[in-house]
Amino acid sequence: MNRLNYIIKRILQxxxxxxxxxxxIFFLLRFIGGDPARLILGDKATKSAIKALQIKxxxxxxxxxxxxxxxxxxxxxxxxxxxxxxxxxxxxxKQRMPVTIKLTLFSALLAIIFSLPLGYLAxxxxxxxxxxxxxxxxxxxxxxxxxWVGLLLMILFGVKLGxxxxxxxxxxxLFTQLRSLLLPAITESLALTALLMRDMRNSVADISQMDYxxxxxxxxxxxxxxxxxxxxxxxxxSYVTLVSINIAYMLGGSVIIETVFALxxxxxxxxxxxxxxxxxxxxxxxxxxxxxVMLVNLITDILYSFLDPRVSx
Amino acid sequence: MxxxxxxxxxxxxxxxxxxxxxxxxxxxxxxVIVIMFVFIALFPGALTNQDPLEINVAEALQKPNSHxxxxxxxxxxxxxxxxxxxxxxxxxxxxxxxxxxxxxxxxLGLIAGYYGGLFxxxxxxxxxxxxxxxxxxxVIVIMSILGAGIRNVFIALWLVGWMxxxxxxxxxxxxxxxxxxxxxxxxxxxxxKRILLRxxxxxxxxxxxxFAASDVVLCMLTGASMSFLGLGVQLPAPEWGAxxxxxxxxxxxxxxxxxxxxxxxxxxxxxxxLLGDSLTDLxxxxxx
Numbered sequence: 001m002n003r004l005n006y007i008i009k010r011i012l013q014x015x016x017x018x019x020x021x022x023x024x025i026f027f028l029l030r031f032i033g034g035d036p037a038r039l040i041l042g043d044k045a046t047k048s049a050i051k052a053l054q055i056k057x058x059x060x061x062x063x064x065x066x067x068x069x070x071x072x073x074x075x076x077x078x079x080x081x082x083x084x085x086x087x088x089x090x091x092x093x094k095q096r097m098p099v100t101i102k103l104t105l106f107s108a109l110l111a112i113i114f115s116l117p118l119g120y121l122a123x124x125x126x127x128x129x130x131x132x133x134x135x136x137x138x139x140x141x142x143x144x145x146x147x148w149v150g151l152l153l154m155i156l157f158g159v160k161l162g163x164x165x166x167x168x169x170x171x172x173x174l175f176t177q178l179r180s181l182l183l184p185a186i187t188e189s190l191a192l193t194a195l196l197m198r199d200m201r202n203s204v205a206d207i208s209q210m211d212y213x214x215x216x217x218x219x220x221x222x223x224x225x226x227x228x229x230x231x232x233x234x235x236x237x238s239y240v241t242l243v244s245i246n247i248a249y250m251l252g253g254s255v256i257i258e259t260v261f262a263l264x265x266x267x268x269x270x271x272x273x274x275x276x277x278x279x280x281x282x283x284x285x286x287x288x289x290x291x292x293v294m295l296v297n298l299i300t301d302i303l304y305s306f307l308d309p310r311v312s313x
Numbered sequence: 314m315x316x317x318x319x320x321x322x323x324x325x326x327x328x329x330x331x332x333x334x335x336x337x338x339x340x341x342x343x344x345v346i347v348i349m350f351v352f353i354a355l356f357p358g359a360l361t362n363q364d365p366l367e368i369n370v371a372e373a374l375q376k377p378n379s380h381x382x383x384x385x386x387x388x389x390x391x392x393x394x395x396x397x398x399x400x401x402x403x404x405x406x407x408x409x410x411x412x413x414x415x416x417x418x419x420x421l422g423l424i425a426g427y428y429g430g431l432f433x434x435x436x437x438x439x440x441x442x443x444x445x446x447x448x449x450x451x452v453i454v455i456m457s458i459l460g461a462g463i464r465n466v467f468i469a470l471w472l473v474g475w476m477x478x479x480x481x482x483x484x485x486x487x488x489x490x491x492x493x494x495x496x497x498x499x500x501x502x503x504x505x506k507r508i509l510l511r512x513x514x515x516x517x518x519x520x521x522x523x524f525a526a527s528d529v530v531l532c533m534l535t536g537a538s539m540s541f542l543g544l545g546v547q548l549p550a551p552e553w554g555a556x557x558x559x560x561x562x563x564x565x566x567x568x569x570x571x572x573x574x575x576x577x578x579x580x581x582x583x584x585x586x587l588l589g590d591s592l593t594d595l596x597x598x599x600x601x
Binding site: 018145290 | 448
């Protein structure tokens with residue numbers, strides 16, 4: 001029951017933040033973005049044509065009314081129409097979201113698969129050759145700009161060797177989708193792999209020195225059991241936080257990766273909409289990103305309680 | 314166990330003369346790399362006699378050769394020269410993108426942590442809202458509102474960067490506030506200003522400074538990626554991300570436009586990361 005109360009409280013905390021975010025983004029874009037009707041019709045449009053479009057788009061209403069319509073729309077999942085693409089924003093999102101989510105999950109999966117064992121081994125064999133190699137790799141991975149790595153992978157495996165498509169998205173089946181996603185996912189996962197590897201290494205190295213680990217060993221508990229229950233489980237706590245913080249961060253990174261690899265996800269949509277001054281889409285996307293980040297944070301906090309019984313509410 | 318420990322201690326005593334930081338090869342290597350880039354940024358003309366903006370269509374898209382070390386771009390501009398001159402912009406984005414937030418965020422954290430109350434609540438709520446956005450998205454949105462250009466890249470980095478420092482410093486102040494030396498200073502009747510600046514600041518700033526060293530890499534990469542997306546520094550300015558963006562159109566046959574600027578970005582990043590990492594280590598050891 002306690003856990004349920006906590007979850008409800010956390011969800012209630014999210015609502016005011018999202019509300020402020022929606023106000024902020026709506027008014028900022030309205031004040032500085034310029035008149036959408038003029039942007040759609042171009043400089044040569046007549047005054048009456050602009051006026052007519054303004055009325056059609058509801059731009060003649062007071063700002064507060066416009067905001068109210070936007071807010072009501074969010075609850076009805078009706079986010080208005082894209083100004084440049086002339087389709088419903090909700091339709092665009094439904095079409096583009098899966099690509100970004102698949103890319104993010106695939107990257108996170110790759111990062112976890114590599115960082116978990118490698119980081120653990122580096123921590124276990126602290127200060128050995130193995131440890132130094134992994135630490136050097138970490139440093140290099142963190143310092144490389146993702147868009148550069150993406151371009152290099154594209155040149156090597158896409159253009160020169162032709163093993164993978166040099167960008168683009170093949171929706172046909174699961175296999176072609178994975179093929180389109182592999183290079184982008186590797187690119188996006190490198191920095192995360194490095195961060196996670198370093199965290200796992202440091203945790204394992206630190207925890208192995210703890211009194212309770214010595215105690216468990218001297219009590220005669222099997223080595224493998226000490227590693228599994230005393231060291232590994234404790235190291236997982238900060239690891240899981242880091243995964244979730246970075247999933248939120250990777251959603252932002254998708255903007256860059258999707259642009260490099262020409263993947264039709266929401267990140268690419270965001271950049272295209274910014275260049276098209278399509279604020280109807282931009283404001284919905286920003287809100288969506290914020291919502292996703294808070295959702296990920298909520299899930300982390302809940303996961304915590306299962307991983308670490310010491311967390312109380 | 315005890316034997317090993319005493320052994321280590323005696324060995325340490327023999328090696329004492331070198332100061333801590335010089336014993337760390339990672340710190341020294343990082344420092345050398347960073348100094349090298351600072352030199353390039355200050356005196357790019359010392360290493361090349363060409364002009365980063367000079368167009369020479371006759372020599373367009375040449376492979377790396379003895380005259381053009383890193384090849385040329387589609388206008389025949391020398392990539393090597395453009396990269397050297399670009400160091401100034403990229404290094405500035407990294408360093409000044411961090412310096413201002415460190416100072417402003419630090420001050421906010423100091424005040425919020427020390428006084429608490431309404432100010433603290435307001436600052437923390439603002440951070441809550443801003444933290445709801447992924448970092449890159451926030452910078453992109455600000456850039457799209459402000460418009461492209463180097464000045465706006467700085468503004469965007471400043472608007473986003475201060476939060477981490479406020480949170481770091483505030484947390485440290487809250488911990489230190491109740492320690493005996495601060496209580497003693499209060500009993501002595503020192504002014505708040507003196508306690509904040511002379512007693513608290515030196516004790517709480519180190520974690521923020523360490524974070525700043527690795528934050529430089531993040532700021533530089535973010536600034537470069539804005540140019541790469543076409544939202545930041547605009548061509549023909551010689552900025553590494555902008556050069557990479559330019560190279561993207563020629564990726565199938567002119568790999569050199571892409572390879573070299575990224576290599577410089579990464580190498581520069583490694584330098585700052587090495588510095589940051591070894592600073593963290595040194596601090597940890599001191600804390601023990």
